[in-house]
Amino acid sequence: MLPQLDDAAIEALLARLNHGVGQDALVLDEARRSAIKEYQNVHACPGAGKTTVIGLKLILLAEKWSALHQGICVLTHTNIAKNEILERIGTDPAGRALLSYPHFIGTIQDFTNTFLALPACRSTGIAVRRIDDAATANFLEGRLSLPARTFLAMSQQRKISDLRYRFENGALKLDIPGNPGEQTDSYKSMKAAKNAAIKNGFLFYSEMYAIADQLLVSNPAVAEAIRHRFPIVLVDEMQDTSRYQDEFLSRIFPNDAGIKFQKVGDPDQAIFDGMGDKPNESFNGAAVQLQPIPDSSRFTNSIAAKVRGLSTRRINLIGSRADLENAPACSIIVFDDETIGEVLPKFAEIVEALPASNRQTIKVVGGRADNEGGAKPLNIQTYWPAFDRAQSQRTVLPSTFCAAARRCTELASGSVQAHTHLLRQCVVELLRLAGKTYVGRNGKDGPVTLSNLGRYLSEKGTTVRFNRLMAEMVMMEDLPAEHWANIANQLGEVCDVNIGTGDVVPFMVFSELPADLDGEAVLPGNVFSSPNGILMEVSTIHGVKGETHDATLVLETKFGTLYDVQEMLSFLIDSDLERPVFDPEHPKTNPSIRASFMKKLYVGTSRARHLVCLAVHKDRISDVQRQALQEIKGWAIVELPPVPAI
Template structure:
């Protein structure tokens, strides 16, 4: 029997944790209605609280709770919350399952089907598949595909259609006797023989398993009488279909969490799933941003959700629309940095500039037009020094102890702890552990001592790094840790880490103001101090297409799937900051009427085309 959660149970959690659950959140915990939770609503905290309350009274040793998410990040956030609770830790092992939708499908559907058919699976990875294909393409086939702009080698996959498997050959709509067709077909057959598959192909095998073995649905339902899904808004149509086949039935307990307004990972032809088109219970109060941000972002809600802030308003810089042209476009980061310099100093929150398109495109408008050295592959999330000293050298590039520098050091310490055998800790979790530790001041003081020391002095590094290890509780370690903390000379590649890591730095009144540049998709789920939205072009100019909504001239939704997608991306960007929103638009794409409306509805206009600044 599924444990019943009462208000008294929730009250007990509030007393123990200091959290407050209002009526909407209580209903989400007690019921199994689908929930749309706005940005900053504390959705992960709510899900974790519900799971802990269920786990406290869970008695069945053969039936469990299935908790699914769209990404590893969301999965790990839930796991980390559960690990802090004695009851929550019960859900981290059999009979329960916590994982991504991909992991669930692989384990319970795709792999069992492939084993039954004698199909070996050695690797499931899109990048590995693309490299495999590229290595085997003939010169003639490469030339053929170059002449087919819409043909993509990542589409060389199997599909389950009408009870049979078909091979999709990019660049061809039907069977062909051409050499290029034969080359691609041969590569696909070799991939299957070698057990190398795209992630999507596992869902095709899963569909086949569900069709040929109806008992598997009953078996999964019996094992998991209760299922929760996080980030439901980003599930593809095939993921949605599989989840519904298994968990959506009369009498089922199947609850989905997400935010349909933030569904930005679906393609233009996959702009809806059963969750995004459902009538959802709404949590519209946010703990992230102030009321002025809530008011502006509300205009971009495709589901017409009125955001409400729980934060006390603080005196901040005005939300600003920067007008640029080709010659002044690169000035906007400096001007935004000057605005940010007056915001409260919060080492836990970054200043970021984001856009929809990161890759350079011919005749396009991308992040590189604002910051020429931007390279998605070299972002802070991708670049990792080989040794701990490299993290400190990287952080030292920032002239003062900023949130960006401190975050880099915590990333290095997190990696150190993983090498020492500890469970993975995110930067936010590590920051929280340090904050609650009795060694808090000693650890942070030692970090500052190392930062201001000569990192080319080997003796100094060993002395300070060993002291840091002692403060964080490491007394013994293996060779792998010894190598990681060992000294290494400064590398020439570190002389320009600020650019390598896609960060713009402006010194304002002796304060380093660091603006991190990234794509909108990469910052989803983050909280910033201030966010600058840079106009980019994906077939059309994104901000221009919804500018009437941004400035308050229109309230109705734009027509067309692409414009709605732009609106959701801009909504995601505008709901990241705690204090300040900035927007950049070309002077050829904003009218005098739009400028007047913007000023009347809470925006300040700064025209960077009028004079050098």
């Protein structure tokens, strides 16, 4: 019999966890208690403490679990979410029992590989060596004939990454890009390259799902065995699960299977719609009923009231963070073609009114990163031309990491934030020299940048050690050679880098002198240094999903003929308006674009604890809208003064 969770069990756990904590004691309202006791699908708003709720539920289940060969299955969309759950339960004596057999905590991909695809491969004699899109594509590329390479290069629609197996009509089918005739050299070369990849154990991520599907169809008893093994299944970050993954899980855990299956996430933050696989319908669908957790400890109720109208699912957003005394008002910065370059400095002026301790993490975000052509594009680069999405335009760095650390130690000038940014950029350089890469949400392998450094470290499970090491370096009073050797070794461990090989060696040697850099040179590529000294990292909205800031500015950007902030002003004023609906079959229609705008701006405006600002062109906000935003919603309207004539 499965463990039954009740209020008495919750109270006993809270008493244990809150012992000696004082004013930081954990308190659960009825919505969170219900999510723990029951198995309804949960819509958790930004900052709702979703991972805490999942962690508490898992600990309670672990305390009562008695089955020796049945376990709890916890599935996540990313390794980051998985690691957050592992960290949450790993420090609890009962929770640690869930880290081993018969339980499973991992990504949907990990689950598919472990219980289906890898056993199927072993049964057919395939020794899997690498499951990785980039590595597999590179392997295939290196084994193509010149005619095959030429054939693929003749069209942008022909990609070597499309040379993969998929499951169709009960069997695995190999897709050959461009469909050349079977008698052509291109066909034969690609077929031979694919055979070599399989023989050497290189497979694409999606191929593991195809192999798993084949196994489920050929041997239905496998799914029955998995259901017996896992009578309880929890899925975290469900909003980012694709339709295919959702349907795949439903084939293994159907609604009538008699198991407990709970999905948790925030469909309002499903901002990857239209970027590849179609979104799921069982959780993100507009008609799906979800149990809401609407109150957030991240931001104030004033912010919640301002951005509530951007909730696609109309969650009654509430903020429980206390307002700061004399905090600046959330503002809408109005610019024109001449003053667009003053938007970031004006935001810095507004941020300066926050207490110093409450303006440590300042972000500027936009929906569009790059110039896309067409008439008068509007993107992040339009506001700040130095923005580089790929971080390829790196600033000047010292020749050694130690020199940067010495600068932070021996120079009294400069803020802690500036010194920390310098150290983090040196870490990015260390990873670049070591050839480390990171697979982003789009499945593509690329360099580790300042924007994804946190996610890289989280996947390594070394975030806490890294942050402690950064703090130690900023606070050091001196740096003898033996101390630097210890720090260098720790950096190598937390970053998964061998500091004794290749180009890494000269970068990590001991230095007697601090780096001689001016104020601009210590900044990473995408940090804007305002005239008043406020440092602000600039990023896409996708790049900050899951983050928490002290203050956030959301820039108006353009997609096609539509401007995101302009399209959302009406919803900021009237939260009862009918919401636009995203159509995955027609993602480029205006209603679908507006629906995407709503989710992106909801993510962007719900990052901040204390201050949210928007930027909009004066031609795209009416006098009626200005008045309503001020008088009804409490926004301050900040008009940039015209540029004086020379």
